[in-house]
Amino acid sequence: MVNVRRERFREETKAEAKRIALEQLAEQGIAGVSVNAIAKRMGVTGPALYRYFRGRDDLLNDLVRDAWHDLADAVEASVAATEGSPAPDRLRAFAEVFRSWGVTQPHRYLLLFGTPLPGYHAPQDTVLMAHRTMSALLGVLPHEGATTGSSTLDDQLVAWAGSRGEGDVPPAVLLTGLRAFTRLHGVLSLEVSGQFGPMGIDPALLYRAEVESLILGDSEVRGSTRLSGPG
Amino acid sequence: MVNVRRERFREETKAEAKRIALEQLAEQGIAGVSVNAIAKRMGVTGPALYRYFRGRDDLLNDLVRDAWHDLADAVEASVAATEGSPAPDRLRAFAEVFRSWGVTQPHRYLLLFGTPLPGYHAPQDTVLMAHRTMSALLGVLPHEGATTGSSTLDDQLVAWAGSRGEGDVPPAVLLTGLRAFTRLHGVLSLEVSGQFGPMGIDPALLYRAEVESLILGDSEVRGSTRLSGPG
DNA sequence: CACTTGAGTTAGAGGTTCTAACACAAGTTA
DNA sequence: TAACTTGTGTTAGAACCTCTAACTCAAGTG
Numbered sequence: 001m002v003n004v005r006r007e008r009f010r011e012e013t014k015a016e017a018k019r020i021a022l023e024q025l026a027e028q029g030i031a032g033v034s035v036n037a038i039a040k041r042m043g044v045t046g047p048a049l050y051r052y053f054r055g056r057d058d059l060l061n062d063l064v065r066d067a068w069h070d071l072a073d074a075v076e077a078s079v080a081a082t083e084g085s086p087a088p089d090r091l092r093a094f095a096e097v098f099r100s101w102g103v104t105q106p107h108r109y110l111l112l113f114g115t116p117l118p119g120y121h122a123p124q125d126t127v128l129m130a131h132r133t134m135s136a137l138l139g140v141l142p143h144e145g146a147t148t149g150s151s152t153l154d155d156q157l158v159a160w161a162g163s164r165g166e167g168d169v170p171p172a173v174l175l176t177g178l179r180a181f182t183r184l185h186g187v188l189s190l191e192v193s194g195q196f197g198p199m200g201i202d203p204a205l206l207y208r209a210e211v212e213s214l215i216l217g218d219s220e221v222r223g224s225t226r227l228s229g230p231g
Numbered sequence: 232m233v234n235v236r237r238e239r240f241r242e243e244t245k246a247e248a249k250r251i252a253l254e255q256l257a258e259q260g261i262a263g264v265s266v267n268a269i270a271k272r273m274g275v276t277g278p279a280l281y282r283y284f285r286g287r288d289d290l291l292n293d294l295v296r297d298a299w300h301d302l303a304d305a306v307e308a309s310v311a312a313t314e315g316s317p318a319p320d321r322l323r324a325f326a327e328v329f330r331s332w333g334v335t336q337p338h339r340y341l342l343l344f345g346t347p348l349p350g351y352h353a354p355q356d357t358v359l360m361a362h363r364t365m366s367a368l369l370g371v372l373p374h375e376g377a378t379t380g381s382s383t384l385d386d387q388l389v390a391w392a393g394s395r396g397e398g399d400v401p402p403a404v405l406l407t408g409l410r411a412f413t414r415l416h417g418v419l420s421l422e423v424s425g426q427f428g429p430m431g432i433d434p435a436l437l438y439r440a441e442v443e444s445l446i447l448g449d450s451e452v453r454g455s456t457r458l459s460g461p462g
Numbered sequence: 463c464a465c466t467t468g469a470g471t472t473a474g475a476g477g478t479t480c481t482a483a484c485a486c487a488a489g490t491t492a
Numbered sequence: 493t494a495a496c497t498t499g500t501g502t503t504a505g506a507a508c509c510t511c512t513a514a515c516t517c518a519a520g521t522g
Contacts, residue, residue: 003489006499013500029349031262036478047480048501056479114346116424118260127429149443153436160430178432179441186417193347198358199391201409205384210410212380234520237468244469267509278511279470287510 014052016042018062025063025107030117033060060117067108068129074101075136082140088215090140091180095211099188099204106192113189131164138169138177180214245283247273249293256294256338261348264291291348298339299360305332306367313371319446321371322411326442330419330435337423344420362395369400369408411445 020038035056036046053059078097082090102109157174161167187210190196191203251269266287267277284290309328313321333340388405392398418441421427422434 003499006488010499030346031349034478035480044500045502046478047503050480051500110346113421113424113426115261115341118262130426150436150440153433153440156432156436160432163431175440178437179444182417182421182437182441183414184417185421186413186415189420190344190413190416193344195344195361200394201387201391202384205381205387206409206413209381209384209406210413213410234467237519241468265509266511275469276471277509278472281511282469
């Protein structure tokens with residue numbers, strides 16, 4: 001019989017270490033996450049934490065894994081909550097939840113989508129976590145469409161979806177979803193890394209403009225500039 | 232009379248240190264940039280480099296500044312080379328140069344657009360460098376358009392452009408340019424940080440699809456899925 | 463010839479990750 | 493009850509890191 005009390009204590013200790021690590025991450029960035037400092041704040045010496053994590057990389061790995069999990073939970077909850085609503089409303093809700101998740105904890109967003117960690121290679125289950133978020137997005141898109149215009153890209157999209165049992169989604173939808181994500185991320189990542197700060201532009205307005213443009217299609221945005229017009 | 236030989240030697244030493252720092256950055260990421268290690272590779276002891284940089288942050292600052300400068304040079308050259316061509320061609324050229332700059336040196340791209348450095352706050356001239364790249368993009372867009380649909384955003388865009396003597400560009404064009412940038416960055420940043428690797432999707436195809444979509448407007452992309460259709 | 467300036471050195475403080483060896487308490491088993 | 497195993501903590505220390513202080517030495521200047 002495994003000692004369940006000890007097991008629980010162990011989990012609590014790991015959780016506390018990760019909680020403090022997240023504080024350090026928020027306050028001082030990734031370089032400020034220090035095994036020694038975490039241990040000190042917990043009232044133990046540095047090497048004690050090596051009973052719980054193989055090392056600093058292992059701890060950071062856990063933070064990444066938790067963040068993917070948490071993000072997927074958030075967007076899946078949004079998708080579930082808007083079931084039955086019209087597609088544009090569902091996409092708006094998805095986008096808002098996605099942005100909220102990012103701007104309220106920029107350090108975690110950057111942990112997932114910012115500069116990759118030095119020796120970090122995403123383990124298989126991290127890839128699956130990312131898929132959960134992507135699947136949620138695909139869930140709010142209408143499942144119709146024709147072709148992407150590139151058969152090579154079509155093949156890659158279908159293979160990608162098929163590799164995780166989503167082979168029934170047409171490639172045009174996959175492309176729409178993937179591109180919707182890259183467009184949301186394009187605005188959000190710049191906001192989260194503070195690039196709009198010195199520009200005096202409210203990122204929320206820009207983000208929502210992008211969302212509406214996603215819904216309407218660019219050329220239908222009221223008064224937008226046509227790039228294909230005379231140069 | 233200032234000693235010009237010594238001055239030149241000093242500049243060469245700084246340049247060598249930065250060159251080695253870039254190598255370390257490419258090989259081991261930002262955490263691998265070490266003043267000590269740079270000095271060792273140069274054949275001097277660690278503290279010697281403190282004659283040339285106030286510290287590690289100062290050196291990294293220089294790398295950021297150089298990268299902004301370099302990127303601006305690249306895109307400005309592209310814009311200049313395509314003068315007189317139709318707008319779509321100019322935008323395609325701009326986008327290709329931008330992507331090339333990023334994918335051939337991901338570490339530098341991430342230095343500008345990835346996770347911000349811990350204690351880093353962009354100095355004023357870095358902001359100006361970013362403006363150079365943005366102005367280049369605006370230079371290949373047709374200067375026409377009506378309104379953005381949000382007067383608040385309009386005001387912010389005009390203030391932003393006006394703050395650096397570009398007050399004659401209408402807000403709709405500014406928005407188009409800014410959004411074009413966020414969309415390119417959305418795909419490119421994910422490619423550069425390796426997110427497409429495990430997906431088996433060629434980022435170049437996705438990027439070019441985004442560029443064509445920028446030119447045509449989404450709803451005109453052949454066979455694309457309308458998000459505003461029935462959900 | 464004396465002085466200033468710049469660039470290098472070593473020594474060292476204080477931080478980091480991480481390993482090795484040891485102490486001790488709790489639970490298990492003979 | 494006594495011996496053993498396991499988990500969790502400790503200290504010591506190696507090997508790095510940034511950065512400061514104090515010193516040496518060479519080159520150029522008045």
